[in-house]
Amino acid sequence: MTTYTQPLGELGEIVNGSRPYSLRSRLLTALAADREQSAHASEGPARRVHRRLRLIVDNLPTVGELFRDPEQLAVVGECVALADPPLYMAVLNHYALCLGSVVTLADDPAVIGGPWQALTSGRAKGVFLVTEVGDASSHLGIRTTARFDPDTREFVLDTPVVGAAKFSGVGGSGGPQSAVVCARLVVDGTARGVFSFVVELTDAVGPLPGVSVSRSIGVPSLPLDYSLVRFDGVRVPYVQWLRDRARIDADGAFHDPLGGPDARLQRTLSVGRILWATLPSAVAAMARQSAVTSLRFSAHRRAHGRLAPGARVLELRNQQHALLGALAESFALTCAGRTAREIWARSRTAAARGAPARRTDGMTFSPWTAVDRPLAVLKAVTVRGAARVAAECQHRCGLAGFLHPNLLDGYHGFAHAFDTAGGDSQLILLDAGRALAQERGGGAGGTVPPVDVPADQPGWWPAVARAQGGCLRVELQRSVRRGVQAGRTGLELWNPLLDTAHGLGEAYGARLVADATAAAVEAVHDPELRSALRPLAALYGAVEARRTAGRLLAAGTLAPAAVRALPAVIDDLCDRLLPHLPLLCEAMGAPSGAVPAPLGADDYAAALYDFLDR
Template identity: 80%
Template sequence: MTTRTQPLDELGEIVNGSRPYTLRSRLLTVLAADRAAPPDPTEDRAHRMHRQLRLLARNLPPAGELFRDPEQLAVLSECVALVDPPLYMAVLNHYALCLGSMATLAEDPTRIGRPWQALTTGRTKGVFLVTEIGDASSHLGTRTVARLDPDTREFVLDTPVPGAAKFSSVGGAGGPQTAVVCARVLVDDTDHGVFSFVVELTDNAGPLPGVEISRRIEAPSLPLDYALVRFQGVRVPHRQWLSDQAHVDADGVLHDPLGDRDARLQRTLSVGQLLWATLPSAVAAMTRQSAVQALRFSAHRRAHGRLAPGARVLDLRNQQHALLGALAEAFALTCAGRTAREIWARSRTAHHTPPPAPDGMTFSPWTAVDRPLAVLKAATVRRAAQVAAECQHRCGLAGFLHPNLLDGYHGFAHAFDTAGGDGQLILLDAGRALAQAGGGAGGGAGGTVPRAEATPDHPGWWPAVARAHEQRLRDTLRRTLQRRTRAGRTGLDLWNPLLDAAHELGAAYGARLIADAVAAAVEAVHDPELRAILHPLAALHGAVEARRAAGSLLAAGTLSPATARALPTVIDGLCDRLLPHLPLLCGAMGAPPGAVPAPLGADDYATALYDSLDRSPERPS
């Protein structure tokens, strides 16, 4: 198929945004070269991670510049996620959470001194210690304490019970590590809420005095060196307290301008906004690559089934539904990633963190920090994990081989349903907050059924359905909640039977945010040829989503049984419209040639796989 430059350019703008292309090209080049290099048999996983962080630091702008530019942080996330998912988990810890906390909560991070310098140059690996292993929702009940020593003005960090042990990727002995540790500040036994502290954990010889690190814990979905961390009287200099405008006066009294422990927790954890703003772009990049490679593999793969010996696997309708549907999902997540970055940019411009809503931290603190960003995080990683798993399944054995990267993409997205803010708790809190708030879903169709002229093969159909479904679920849950409240029920007694409904509403809200992001992106397209391609792609996303959520849609009365029964035929027609445009779509949505050294998408997969593997040495004659 011959394509003009304009559609490719405009689609590239949707996929890559206004990213710094020089940085993107440089990072992909050095990461791909590092991944393709023969492994060093003397280098274990921990040492390799430290070396890779130093490699990234040499190729990134200075830290101050990096944190002023969301687009550069998004480029870093996407490039590392594409080439090396486990490394991306370490990058999130190091840059988004550890350095990000320091950049957000310290008046001048350079005054922190040696830890800041070592982290920004990659000499030290950074981690973020917030989760405690003993309780659910531990962020709301942090038990690690930091007591102010009034004589030295140091803080003394302690883990009072085993259940307060922190969990993160701090295992192994690869070199120096520094953590941002979330701890409850006590001054004369008065609880002032949860603040962050910069704590040096290890040097080249191992844990520093007072720091206890357990043996390594394996998590196969995301292979890193995890461990438990406890503190026994660790003294933290005053300059390493990320005070965020709080201060201790000459009499040893702590003054916090926020004046409220929930507000302080929200502010301390607001570093999550940086993660949630860039993570959807990264998982979208993983999802695009999963779909593109699986499509290319299926287009070249021949089947020997008796129905049509020698037919391409991609000629099978169920394969088209799965993989073209995956490409449509990848496009939708790409649009959602752009929306997440825009939300974060607006919040940075506002220069303030909104106060927590009343009872805004019921299940977790995350939606009180930023509801749309937290829900976009939860919704996008779940969809990314489902798409990667589907692509693995549709590629057979090849989908599960490590060199093809699909297992890494799936493992990362699956693990991040819990990491970075638990998706289950985020959606529960979002559904609870929506049901308790007044008003409608916000703009547009409200609770009405979509207009008759908007059919499922139209890109505007699914945004209208998603909005109507969210409103119906919201109205139903609100009425039930009001009825139970009038009957005198409170707390867990009030909410326990409604948790599934709250989660369903939170998920519907996430689906609507993504649908709106797709609609906005398609509406902004100027080139008529590209609009003709993206309309069926957007419509396919909607039809696939509706088919997946048909049970909920039918139960709520948002979708009629006849429409639900027609969805497979609609998907057939949309696939037929998209198949001629696959070269353009795959070319624009896949990684640049050579950037991801995985053999799966090669024209001759078997040869590419064989060439990528080490050979056994020849036997002597």
């Protein structure tokens, strides 16, 4: 049986952080062994997910230990994402959102009893039910109700209208399922804010009384069983209310130390931090694997074009720009993933010391930036970056890029779907831009980056990203002031400014990623590795600048001459990187045998035949 070991050197530390390598090896080994054993098994997707989820649970430490260490949660996500992207969606629901809600919001999870034990043992699959299908931004207007019954001290869960039906990966009959359900608590006829409740949905036979689960809905980009879920008088015991220090006294009096519905919604949805802190690392792993396998494929693949018959595809400049650029972006996403984990770790430390929660004035388009602006924005920009990398690699690998065994379609489908899932990225960036424009300060706008930072150096792109954010912030602040002076408020004020607000949110995200990348490279001590990572980081910036050149020119951040010079800069950086490709691909790719895709094999055709003959 293969054992996957820790990569050596500083690059291995950047890629894998300080994570527990024994856990990584154990998970990759178990997933690979199960893949071989079940290659010809005839089972439906729901039962397969239940079985493989139980396999993962059996190879993990206890839930309490797992949630004490962000690095362990991150390595779980990376391993499952690399080996089986659809399964990772189920793992996110089960661990980050369902169990994460209980760990975060319950005084003592053990008090919940049977449902908690079933979830922690993997006997029941956990899901998270928050999104309602009838309205946009449904998180800000949840209509599912949990009415408190003072006679039984239970909650009665109801879906009042069809539009309040919840949507999640609940379909199929693979086994027992329990959910954390976000619902509007009603006590003595008064709505008291959105809380979470642990609710048993299905057993091995089907939905439990009062629970309605629709037929499965197909989502091709993430091939799991999804359904609509409705509740009709489902009774939930008091101990399954994730009350987070709120309480209802024996006389029916309601108490919540948070003091208001917005603060309560922010706290209920704070479980998003767990997802946002670990998801960037997982999608970065997908992006790295996409880039590494595509580079290996192109290095061995011969082309028969008449300019140079028999030349390797990677000798072509446009292929180098695309795939070395993809490798550079995947490295930047990796650095951003590390930053996300560090932000979460700091927030946990601050919370443990009793630091006050962030203000909730960011809830305009969605609740997410009010929960944690930098983490939510990092989620948005990393899933978009990973989707971009996987899509480019698909395109550059031709037919092979779209064959299911090569996994690029799975990586792209997951990252693309998570542009909406896990907090809608569009709304996150809109709220981030709006909030930034309403804060004081912001620095000068309309300035070109310092001329003493050449475009082929790692520090150039952070300077550009910072200048772009400054330009857009000043522009948006001026537009808001003019609108307010003209007497406009609300949607009338912001409707003409949404594109600029979104652009400012994107610039803020670009700066977070650029700064994370530059800091990681600056901390490297090994001279040989620095000579590889400095052009890699610089290439990321040059490719990003070329991709967003229109916006940079429109804001006045870059001059036309600087944009015209970018292709030559990229050519030079590619030439500097090519000698380092073996080192970079070895350290940034998945361990040999961990990922089943034939794409990166020395003899692709033989590997594909071997895969199909299993």
